[in-house]
Amino acid sequence: MPFLDRVARWAEERPEELAVVCGAERLSWRALVARAAALAASGAPTGVLRQGNGTDFAVRWAAGVAGERECAVLDPLWPDGPAGAVLRRAAPRLPAAPAPARLRDGDPASSFLIGLTSGTTAVPKGFRRSRDSWRRSFEASADRFGLRPDDRVLAPGPLSASLNLYALSECLYAGAVFTTLPRFDVAAAHAEIAGRGVTRLVVVPAMLRVLAERGLAASVDAGGLTAIVSAGQELDRRTEEAARRWAPRATLWEYYGAAELGFVAARRRGPGQPAVAPGTGVGTAFPGVELAVLDDDGRPVPEGTPGTVCVRSRLVCDGYLWGDDGRAFGELGGMATVRDRGFLRDGQLHVLGRSADMVVTGGHNVYPQEVEAAVAAVPGVADAVVTGVPDGARGQRVVAGVVTTHGRLSRRRLQDGVASALAPAKRPRHYVELDELPLTGSGKLSRGLFRDWVLDGDHRVRPLG
Structure with a gap:
């Protein structure tokens, strides 16, 4: 794994300094090793790593990828059906009684992670x-985000999610x-941020909003x-404006990528810079990434x-082990893609959504993302989500x-x-009010879940007159 030799270095140079913290649990570099x-x-x-957050997660993750080992990280909240199906497919690569391994990095070309969508x-x-x-x-x-050894990073979400698993490993x-x-x-x-010296926050927007708005309300x-x-x-x-008021010294980074592709593009707003208007732009290509939009x-x-x-x-990852239906990760024009649609303008990548x-x-x-940006720009709208539902006359209608x-x-x-932002065919035919995004x-935003809510007449969906 690409961090084990580095962990050994930190344990030698800074043995008693903190490495991993989860609530009241503390783990030094020496203890981790x-x-x-x-x-x-x-x-x-x-x-197989299928457990909730804790310092033991870091221990098992490090041991699970030692030497030439591979590890599959499962969300502990997944139902037994999908989780069992994953375990059956992964079993041939994950011995029940693995040979003892040293805590060191394996061959750089070897696989260490069985990633899961x-x-x-x-x-x-x-x-x-x-x-x-x-x-x-x-x-x-x-290098791009400026992470240093003297930073203290808080990722308050589940470690089984790729965003947080990567943050731990990084x-x-x-x-x-x-x-x-x-x-x-x-x-x-809030206690970690205000009282224990956290310098960096890694979150999805929904978490950032509640942290920033409640943080402002509670000073x-x-x-x-x-x-x-x-x-x-x-x-x-x-969310950006709340975060800017709450953490005025913080640089805001957004990045676009995929578990299969890794980082693709990112954009930065320094302290004091105004919030970006709603849109489809996600930034410029990440260092070392060649970016193109192809037919x-x-x-x-x-x-x-x-x-x-x-x-x-x-x-980029090394390909699928199972589940390749030809509609997700693949190759086009000699390049990797997850079938997202978008366009380039002045070096900026704009993403319109998955095919x-x-x-x-x-x-x-x-493309839902384009419509969502237009709806979100209407005064009085905090968030928007768009999907298509069956329509006898049009095939689908935009909701x-x-x-x-x-x-x-x-x-x-x-x-x-x-009306001024979208062509007539792209304008929603139906609007509903939500208390929260699906x-x-x-x-992460789930347009599929929103579609289910609409079709099922869920109580969280209220028609607008």
Whole structure:
């Protein structure tokens, strides 16, 4: 694994300094190495990691990828059906009684992680990732985001989610203190930030909003934060403005990527810079990433023209182990892609959404992310989510769900608000009001869940007149 040799270095240079913190649990670099080395040498099974947050998670993760071992990290909240299906597929690569291993990095070209796409109903896809791909990722992200050994990083979400698993591993590589919580808790997160010297925050936007808004309301001091790294979905204006007021010294980083592709693009807003207007832009190419937008034949499209977002980099995974249906990770024009649609303009990548999310209505292709950006720009809208539902006349019709900043918005006001931003075919035919966005267990926006809510007449969906 690309961090074990570095962990040994930190244990030698800074043995009693903190390495991992979870609530009341504390683990020094010396203790981390001792416990992980003992587990790796014991021959106990370490290939499956399915547990909640805690310092023991870090120990088992380090032991699970020692030498040439591979590890599959499962969300402990997944139902037994999908989890069991994953375990059956992964079993041939994960011996029940592995040979004892030393706590050291394996061959850079070898696979260490059986990565899993998120999902609770279908069987998650499994892909393999090499040690070298994450070592290069650590080098690039630590440099781009400015992570240093004297930083203390808080990632309050589940460690089974790729965002937080990577943050843990990156800290082990860089020598920074990694802090998490037994479960997401606003008061506990505030205590870490205000009272225990946290300098960096790694979160999805939904978590950042509640931390910032409640932090402002409770006068929680976030002046020590120097960086906030956000991913999973676009950072909306309301969340960004709250974060800016709450943590005025923090640089805000957003990045776009995928578990299969690694980092693709990122954008930065320094302290004092104004919030970015809602839109589809996600930033410029990450260091070492070649970025292109191609047509269906694998040829570059003109600037500003939508196509398939493709990358060439050393950060990409090594392919699927199972679940390859040809509609997700693959190759186009000699480059890797997860079938996201987007376009390039002035060096900036704009992402319109997955091909699978595209709504085809009356013969027109509509990308939800573009419509969401237009709806979110209407005064009084805090958040928006868009999907397509069956329509006998059009094939599908565009439905938008809105979370308002205060009070109710009329359908007419929303229609008027998007009229100048969207062509008629792209404008929502139906608006509903939501109290909150539909999110996955790891805090990412789920358009599929929103579609289910609409079709099922869920109580969380209220039509707007």
